[in-house]
Amino acid sequence: MxxxxxxxxxxxxxxxxxxxxxxxxxxxxxxxxxxxxxxxxxxxxxxxxxxxxxxxxxxxxxxxxxxxxxxxxxxxxxxxxxxxxxxxxxxxxENSVAYSIRDLEGKRAEVITSIPAAGFGEVLVRVGAGNANHIAESFEKEALAEGTKVVVVRVKDDVLGVSRLD
Structure with missing residues (x-):
C-alpha cells in the first residue's frame, strides 16, 4: 500500500x-x-x-x-x-485578437457610420481585448443613426445584419 x-x-x-x-x-x-x-x-x-x-x-x-x-x-x-x-x-x-466573423452573431455593437434603410454603414464591435469595425446593413431595413446601439443578428457575405437594441 x-x-x-x-x-x-x-x-x-x-x-x-x-x-x-x-x-x-x-x-x-x-x-x-x-x-x-x-x-x-x-x-x-x-x-x-x-x-x-x-x-x-x-x-x-x-x-x-x-x-x-x-x-x-x-x-x-x-x-x-x-x-x-x-x-x-x-x-x-487569455486574450486573443483572432476571431471568426461568424462569432459576431449575437454580439452588441454601436453604429459608427449611419446605416440607411437600403444600404450599408459601419459598426464597432467589441471583440476579445479590442474593438473591430465591420460593414453592416439594417436587418429590418430601417435607418440607423450614428451612435445607435445594435445587436448583430446575422452574418452574410461578410456583412453584418444588425438590428436596433431596445
Whole structure:
C-alpha cells in the first residue's frame, strides 16, 4: 500500500515538473476531455492521492479500504479546487485578437457610420481585448443613426445584419 502511495506521489511530482517545463507533454493528454482533465489538474490529483494516502496510512486508524477511499476523495476535491481556483481563471484571462466573423452573431455593437434603410454603414464591435469595425446593413431595413446601439443578428457575405437594441 505504501509503495502505491509513494509511486503516485513521485509520479505526480514528476508529471507536474514535466508539464511545467515541457508544456502539455507534446499532446500526450489530448484524448482526455480538457474541461476537467487538464494535465496540471491530473498531476495535482495524483500527487494529492499519494500524499494523502501516505499521511492517512501513517497517522490514522483507518483500514486499507478507508485509506484508499479518503485519499481518492482528497484527490478529487484537490483536483476540483485546482481546476476552479487555478486552471479556469487562467483560461478566462487569455486574450486573443483572432476571431471568426461568424462569432459576431449575437454580439452588441454601436453604429459608427449611419446605416440607411437600403444600404450599408459601419459598426464597432467589441471583440476579445479590442474593438473591430465591420460593414453592416439594417436587418429590418430601417435607418440607423450614428451612435445607435445594435445587436448583430446575422452574418452574410461578410456583412453584418444588425438590428436596433431596445
Amino acid at each position: 505504501e509503495i502505491l502511495f509513494w509511486s503516485c506521489l513521485a509520479f505526480g511530482v514528476l508529471m507536474a515538473l514535466a508539464t511545467l517545463f515541457i508544456g502539455d507533454l507534446g499532446g500526450a493528454f489530448d484524448f482526455l476531455p480538457h474541461d476537467l482533465f487538464e494535465p496540471v489538474v491530473l498531476a495535482g490529483g495524483i500527487t494529492i492521492f499519494g500524499g494523502a494516502g501516505l499521511l492517512l496510512a501513517r497517522y490514522s486508524a483507518f483500514q486499507p479500504g478507508g485509506i484508499y477511499a479518503c485519499a481518492a476523495a482528497a484527490a478529487a476535491l484537490g483536483g476540483l479546487a485546482m481546476h476552479f481556483v487555478y486552471v479556469r481563471p487562467m483560461k478566462n484571462s
